[in-house]
Amino acid sequence: GNWNTASGKYALRYNTTAPYNVAIGACSSFNNATGENNTAVGYQSLKTNTSSNDNTALGTYALCLTTGHSNTAVGKSAVQANSTGALNTGIGKFALSSNTTACYNTAVGGCSLYSNTTGACNTALGFATLLSSTCANRNVAIGTNALCATTTGSCNIAIGHDSLRCNTTGQRNTASGSYTLKGNTTGNHNSAFGYAALINNSTGSYNTASGYKAATGTSTGKYNTAHGSFALCKNSTGCCNVAIGMNALLCNTTAHDNTAVGTRSLATNSTGERNTALGQGALQCNTTGSRN
Numbered sequence: 527g528n529w530n531t532a533s534g535k536y537a538l539r540y541n542t543t544a545p546y547n548v549a550i551g552a553c554s555s556f557n558n559a560t561g562e563n564n565t566a567v568g569y570q571s572l573k574t575n576t577s578s579n580d581n582t583a584l585g586t587y588a589l590c591l592t593t594g595h596s597n598t599a600v601g602k603s604a605v606q607a608n609s610t611g612a613l614n615t616g617i618g619k620f621a622l623s624s625n626t627t628a629c630y631n632t633a634v635g636g637c638s639l640y641s642n643t644t645g646a647c648n649t650a651l652g653f654a655t656l657l658s659s660t661c662a663n664r665n666v667a668i669g670t671n672a673l674c675a676t677t678t679g680s681c682n683i684a685i686g687h688d689s690l691r692c693n694t695t696g697q698r699n700t701a702s703g704s705y706t707l708k709g710n711t712t713g714n715h716n717s718a719f720g721y722a723a724l725i726n727n728s729t730g731s732y733n734t735a736s737g738y739k740a741a742t743g744t745s746t747g748k749y750n751t752a753h754g755s756f757a758l759c760k761n762s763t764g765c766c767n768v769a770i771g772m773n774a775l776l777c778n779t780t781a782h783d784n785t786a787v788g789t790r791s792l793a794t795n796s797t798g799e800r801n802t803a804l805g806q807g808a809l810q811c812n813t814t815g816s817r818n
Contacts, residue, residue, distance in 0.1 A: 537566075554583075571599075585619075594629075601636070607643075618653075638667075645680075658694075669704070675711075692728075709745075720755075737772075743779070754789075771806075777813075 528545045532538040537549040539556050546563045549555035554566040556573045564581045566572035571583035573590050580596045583589035587606045588599040594612040599605035605616040606623045614631045616622035620640050621633040628646045633639035638650040640657050647664045650656040655667035657674040665682045667673035671691050672684040681698045684690035689701040691708045699716045701707040706718040709726045718724040719736040727733060727744050735741035738755040749766045752758035756776055757769040765782040769775035774786040776793045783800045786792035791803040793810045801818045803809035809818055 551586075568602075635670075723752075741769075 527541050527543050530538060531548045533550045534554060535552040536556055537554045538547060538558055540559050542559045544560045544562045547555060548565045550567045551569050553570045553573050555564060557576050560577045561575050562579045564572055567584045568588055569586045570590050571588045572581055575592055578593055578595040581589055582598045584600045585602045585604055587603045589597055589608060590606050592608040594608055594610045596613045597605055598615045600617045601619045601621055603623050604621045605614055605625055608625045609627060611625050611628045613629050614622055614625060617634045618636040618638060620637045622631060622639045624641050624643055626643045628644045630647045631639060633650045635652045635655055637657055638655045639648060642659050645659055645662045648656060649666045651668045652670045652672060654674045655672045656665060656676060659676050662676055662678050663680045665673055668685045669687045669689055672689045673682060673693055674691055676693045679693055679695045679697050682690060683700045685702045686706055687704040688708050689706045690699060690710055693710045696710050696713050698714055699707060702719045703721050705722040705725050707716055707724045707727055709728050711728050713727055713729050714731045717734045720740055721738050722742055723735040723740045724733060724744055725742050730744055730747045732748050733744060733750045735752040737753055737757055739759055741752040741758040741761055743760040743762050745762050747761055747764050750758060752769045754772045754774055757774045758767060758778060759776050761778045763780050764778050767775055768785045770787045771789045771791060773790045773793050775784060775795060777796050779796050781797045781799045784792060785802045787804050788806045788808055790810050791808040792801060792812060795812050798812055798814045799816045801809060
């Protein structure tokens with residue numbers, strides 16, 4: 527092979543005909559025979575690769591076991607276990623460390639996508655993002671610990687520190703803002719925008735909350751809509767409520783089928799059901815009354 531650079535004990539040891547490779551560090555690109563355009567810097571980086579092309583490994587054990595092509599690994603043990611997976615990017619210590627056959631993943635940050643083995647098309651940016659994911663697909667996690675407990679839940683978007691942190695198998699959730707949907711475990715199809723919105727939701731599904739601490743108390747309630755700071759703030763199991771405006775349905779806990787539009791509308795309602803309040807302060811003092 528021509529135009530190769532090797533520096534270190536056993537670097538590019540078995541290279542035969544492949545050109546354009548760079549190996550720096552003991553045992554880097556050790557088994558490469560015909561693979562081209564590979565760069566390996568660090569002890570045992572790209573050690574196992576024999577014939578795949580266009581890999582970049584910077585760091586001890588980076589891409590150590592790979593035979594796939596077009597992968598980029600920067601950091602100690604980044605994408606270390608990758609076998610045939612291709613077109614992956616892992617930047618940070620242990621980023622994508624367990625990946626084996628999955629493709630099209632991007633992990634930036636220490637331990638991001640650490641446990642992923644076969645999950646594809648995931649994007650994780652930040653320390654421990656998507657840490658526990660094994661075979662989940664098409665998730666986006668941006669922010670420290672975002673989606674860090676997710677194992678098989680797919681098609682989630684989490685943007686912000688601790689957003690969707692406890693999610694395990696929940697799918698198709700969207701969380702934007704620090705601590706949004708933090709407690710969600712198996713709930714599906716939830717959307718939360720704003721600091722701590724739907725923070726305590728665990729198994730509730732089809733909830734939408736936007737605004738500072740909107741629907742923070744909701745745990746298992748479903749089909750709720752809250753827009754505005756503290757809207758539906760204390761709701762726990764209530765379902766099918768609509769609260770639009772600051773403090774709308776603030777004290778609602780278990781009641782269902784209420785509609786409140788306007789600042790402080792139905793603010794003190796706790797268990798009253800099937801009420802409709804339109805306008806600032808409408809039905810503000812109602813607590814248990816129903817069908818108003």
